[in-house]
Amino acid sequence: MVRTHPVPDEWVVGQLLRSPDRRGATRYEQTAWGRRYASSDGGIRELWLLSFGTVKKERSSAELAAAAHTVAFGVPSTAGYGEPYHPVEGLPATRTARPQRVRVVGVGCGDGGSAVLLDWDVEEVRERYTEHAVPALSRAVDGTGHVPGSSCVGCKALNGCTTLHRAPGVLALPPGRPRLRRSVSASDLRAHDECPAHFHLTRQLKLRSPRPESAAILRGRAVDAWLNERHAALSARGCQHMAGPEDPGNWSAGGHALIGDEARTGARMLTEHAALCPLNGLGPGEQVRVQPQLTCYDPELDVVVIATPDLLHTRGGGWIWRETKTAGNHLWEGRSLMRTYPQLALAVLMMASGILGGDSRRSRVELEMLYPNDGGLEELDPGLPSIVDEARTVIAEMAGPWLRDTSYDPNPGRRCGDCEALDWCRPGREYLATLPAPSR
Structure with missing residues (x-):
């Protein structure tokens, strides 16, 4: 396999229109979050998608196709906070060359595992992007509906939202001291x-x-x-x-x-x-x-x-x-x-x-x-x-x-043996070490 090297610049696919389109937009930009790598001659580009624990393999066809399109056709670009991207000037030809092949690799930061999620040539990228990503992107930019969920926590329009159901007292508690808005589920409470x-x-x-x-x-x-x-x-x-x-x-x-x-x-x-x-x-x-x-x-x-x-x-x-x-x-x-x-x-x-x-x-x-x-x-x-x-x-x-709760103190017990967080919990490991081997 051809060796690749880190690339510092973001790959951006941009489109500047002469006049506003039906959405009122004059500029579109597509980027892909992740770590970027390329071969020395620029013929191969890779995007590494990081996950906290193990490799996240369950990614939609639209997501993968959109990422591959950005990697294949993106131009090395930079931008200030809140500003449009613009191409980086003075780069060697190998940094700006369009690749012949694109790979997207999943990486698990928790266990160090990796998996190649796609390995396509440029023509396959075009086909997959048109079939899977374009419809999804169109729905994303055209969508005006409200979908209540965990994103409501950071929404500045929540107080005026008429879609989110108001349920005063649903947690059966009297009003408490103000804290940052949070979300919670029954599984959160049980955990x-x-x-x-x-x-x-x-x-x-x-x-x-x-x-x-x-x-x-x-x-x-x-x-x-x-x-x-x-x-x-x-x-x-x-x-x-x-x-x-x-x-x-x-x-x-x-x-x-x-x-x-x-x-x-x-x-x-x-x-x-x-x-x-x-x-x-x-x-x-x-x-x-x-x-x-x-x-x-x-x-x-x-x-x-x-x-x-x-x-x-x-x-x-x-x-x-x-x-x-x-x-x-x-x-x-x-x-x-x-x-x-x-x-x-x-x-x-x-x-x-x-x-x-x-x-x-x-x-x-x-x-x-x-x-x-x-x-x-x-x-x-x-x-x-x-x-x-x-x-x-x-x-x-x-x-x-x-x-x-503001301290989240551990509560060691026999359930520590099956705990998903045991690798990061010293009190849990110390508790298990005190048990006879068959009981751990």
């Missing part, structure tokens, strides 16, 4: 409740161990991905007659591959789901949303609250919020559902706030449990005061410490 240091390292600093996930977690992700794909394809027809994996002992979904006993267990869970699928018998006029992101705003706490149900659908005028979980053992009946799964409590409070609309008397939150040889369904009515009161208690007990 903080278990160990504030784990929350800070994985959720805020995005540091995760490159070690592979446990077999049970991987199986759960594969089952979840399989159901999402089928629900999106089946729409309102349901999974009652859904065919399972062709080979129950070796199948994959969403990039998660299972083999052997874990694959067969996952396949049985899919069979259990077929009878519990909420889309079975659903009328053709009902709405179905697979893993939608729901966002609301608590103006009293200045917190953006985010949830991603596994499935949302209407039935008879009401909304049904379905969460699906896989487990090796049945739930312990001595602990309430909402304390075991705080996302159910947050779902109750968000639905009670009216985020989905619809007939509240016909709406509910459901928990579907899938076991290796069994399945079950539990329901919560967000219209019952007793259910809402319990949900408020659960969320308040978790959100209060999270909202007040």
Whole structure:
């Protein structure tokens, strides 16, 4: 392979128009964030895309094509803060020459791994860019809609936004001292409740161990991905007659591959789901949303609250919020559902706030449990005061410490052995060192 060397200048594809176009723009610029490299003769250019942990391979065709186009046709440029780019002058011909070949390489800063995400000649770059990137870029520059989410945290127009649902008190806490606006989800609250240091390292600093996930977690992700794909394809027809994996002992979904006993267990869970699928018998006029992101705003706490149900659908005028979980053992009946799964409590409070609309008397939150040889369904009515009161208690007990925390102290325990942040947590490693070897 030809050796490449670092390039200091940004590669920019610019277009200057004689007069404003239909969008009122006179100048377009395309850049690609990353580390730039090129061969000595300029015939090969590379763009290295960095990830915090392991290599991020799940990048869209549009993203890769846009990056490759910038690398292939970009001109070495520079710009001051807030100013347009302009070409760097006085460079040798090898620095400004158009390459014959382009590579985009993914690099994992956590484990030092790398992977070539694409290796194309210039003609293939043109074709891929036209097919995949141009439509996506057109949608991006033409889009004027509002999509509430984590980006609302830094949005200067939030106070006047009419799209973001206002839900005062959704975290069941009284107004507190002002802090910088933040976002939070039920999984964030659960992570903080278990160990504030784990929350800070994985959720805020995005540091995760490159070690592979446990077999049970991987199986759960594969089952979840399989159901999402089928629900999106089946729409309102349901999974009652859904065919399972062709080979129950070796199948994959969403990039998660299972083999052997874990694959067969996952396949049985899919069979259990077929009878519990909420889309079975659903009328053709009902709405179905697979893993939608729901966002609301608590103006009293200045917190953006985010949830991603596994499935949302209407039935008879009401909304049904379905969460699906896989487990090796049945739930312990001595602990309430909402304390075991705080996302159910947050779902109750968000639905009670009216985020989905619809007939509240016909709406509910459901928990579907899938076991290796069994399945079950539990329901919560967000219209019952007793259910809402319990949900408020659960969320308040978790959100209060999270909202007040400024130090994120570790909470060492036996769960440290599976912690994603263990590589960056000395107290966790020291705790595990005190345990007998079989218990670590």
